[in-house]
Amino acid sequence: METKPLDNIFNSYAGAAAVFREKDTLTDRHIPERIPHREEQISNIARVLAPSLRGQRVSNLFIFGTVGTGKSVSAKYVASELEKKSGGGVRVLYVNCKMKSVADTEYRLLAELARGMGRRVPATGLPTDEIYKIFFSAIDEEKKSLILVLDEIDALVKKVGDGILYNLSRANQELANTKLSIVGISNDVSFLDTIDPRVKSSLSEEEIIFPPYNANQLRDILSERARLAFNSGVIEDGLIAKCAALAAQEHGDARKALDLLRVAGELAERSGKDRITSEHIDQAEEKLDTDRVTTIVKSQPNQSKAVLAAMLSLQGRGDTPASTKGSKQPNGRGCSRQSGSDGFLETGDIFSEYEKICKAAGLKVLTQRRISDLISELDMLGVINARVISKGRYGRTKEIRLILSRELTDRIRKIMVDSYILEG
Numbered sequence: 001m002e003t004k005p006l007d008n009i010f011n012s013y014a015g016a017a018a019v020f021r022e023k024d025t026l027t028d029r030h031i032p033e034r035i036p037h038r039e040e041q042i043s044n045i046a047r048v049l050a051p052s053l054r055g056q057r058v059s060n061l062f063i064f065g066t067v068g069t070g071k072s073v074s075a076k077y078v079a080s081e082l083e084k085k086s087g088g089g090v091r092v093l094y095v096n097c098k099m100k101s102v103a104d105t106e107y108r109l110l111a112e113l114a115r116g117m118g119r120r121v122p123a124t125g126l127p128t129d130e131i132y133k134i135f136f137s138a139i140d141e142e143k144k145s146l147i148l149v150l151d152e153i154d155a156l157v158k159k160v161g162d163g164i165l166y167n168l169s170r171a172n173q174e175l176a177n178t179k180l181s182i183v184g185i186s187n188d189v190s191f192l193d194t195i196d197p198r199v200k201s202s203l204s205e206e207e208i209i210f211p212p213y214n215a216n217q218l219r220d221i222l223s224e225r226a227r228l229a230f231n232s233g234v235i236e237d238g239l240i241a242k243c244a245a246l247a248a249q250e251h252g253d254a255r256k257a258l259d260l261l262r263v264a265g266e267l268a269e270r271s272g273k274d275r276i277t278s279e280h281i282d283q284a285e286e287k288l289d290t291d292r293v294t295t296i297v298k299s300q301p302n303q304s305k306a307v308l309a310a311m312l313s314l315q316g317r318g319d320t321p322a323s324t325k326g327s328k329q330p331n332g333r334g335c336s337r338q339s340g341s342d343g344f345l346e347t348g349d350i351f352s353e354y355e356k357i358c359k360a361a362g363l364k365v366l367t368q369r370r371i372s373d374l375i376s377e378l379d380m381l382g383v384i385n386a387r388v389i390s391k392g393r394y395g396r397t398k399e400i401r402l403i404l405s406r407e408l409t410d411r412i413r414k415i416m417v418d419s420y421i422l423e424g
């Protein structure tokens with residue numbers, strides 16, 4: 001069999017020094033030895049949990065902050081140090097409630113917890129109060145302090161409501177020998193306001209906030225990880241600073257910063273280079289953004305997809321070329337505008353186009369009001385950019401801009417075709 005064409009691909013990996021020494025150190029699988037810039041939060045968590053070492057009940061703790069601010073890594077670190085220190089007197093049960101198989105239903109989560117305590121329980125079938133009993137009796141028998149860490153607790157409540165937190169927070173009334181405390185971790189900073197006030201006050205006996213990292217802090221975090229991840233000479237300090245600065249602009253997210261490094265390294269590797277360049281980082285940023293938006297669009301309901309498809313069609317028809325990311329800001333506002341004439345779309349035009357698309361695709365046509373809501377949602381998800389403008393005595397309207405690169409436009413169009421919203 002002819003294998004020559006593959007040489008192009010394989011040769012860039014064989015021979016010359018590899019880009020990565022250990023790529024895994026740029027993912028969540030890696031447990032960092034040091035967690036810089038979280039000293040204060042880590043000591044505070046430790047201070048809250050330390051009384052468990054004397055067998056005292058620990059206050060429930062609520063940890064919150066936006067994604068990638070080091071909440072999970074810090075909580076796990078303190079938990080494992082505490083368990084070691086206690087010599088068996090303290091046990092920490094950690095669950096990530098975002099995991100589908102674990103926390104889809106109240107039953108599933110409790111079954112998972114009971115299994116964590118070494119009980120064998122069926123995957124379904126028992127009445128809910130039975131599974132509570134099994135879990136509570138398992139922890140009571142241990143006669144230890146138990147700290148239950150519910151990571152991404154906001155995802156749990158979205159799926160199953162806050163009743164489970166109410167029950168867990170009252171567990172101590174049924175336990176004779178064990179003291180149970182709950183550490184809840186949330187990416188959604190307004191989560192506490194969405195739950196029952198009794199649950200809220202019980203869960204947030206103590207609160208610790210994780211602020212976003214700034215560019216300097218991200219640079220420190222990245223330098224450490226880059227040293228482990230890349231062979232020497234692959235990335236220079238200036239480029240680490242560039243990744244840090246990019247991620248700091250967007251919510252100070254350490255995961256995003258690590259992803260940038262990883263994808264930039266992969267792009268360098270793929271193009272047969274043994275050094276990462278500034279262009280690789282730009283491309284990595286674009287790729288991450290494309291992947292993020294593609295994932296969001298795929299998970300949208302058909303009605304939302306139809307609205308987005310309408311915008312794509314209008315844009316494709318406009319006399320300006322598809323706007324690319326980072327293109328210049330619009331100017332000359334105030335005058336009346338026609339859809340597409342300068343890259344803007346208006347709700348009315350989108351609605352007519354949406355109607356046509358629905359009819360062709362056999363979808364129900366929703367009211368213009370609902371469409372306006374769906375447009376706002378797409379805006380919030382960062383897929384489109386909408387803003388309300390005043391048209392003087394003609395009232396208000398929404399101006400919508402698609403901020404999609406050519407590649408993203410093509411990918412989204414393909415999603416629309418695959419889900420039968422648009423014809424191929």
Ligand SMILES: Nc1ncnc2c1ncn2[C@@H]1O[C@H](COP(=O)(O)OP(=O)(O)O)[C@@H](O)[C@H]1O
Binds near residue numbers: 066068187
């Ligand atoms: N201060 C830090 N030092 C080292 N790595 C960090 C730090 N903060 C976050 N990370 C890394 O960034 C990624 C995201 O952190 P994580 O704790 O999962 O964030 P969160 O739970 O707040 O979303 C993980 O890979 C983690 O190891």
Ligand SMILES: [Mg+2]
Binds near residue numbers: 073
């Ligand atoms: Mg987390």
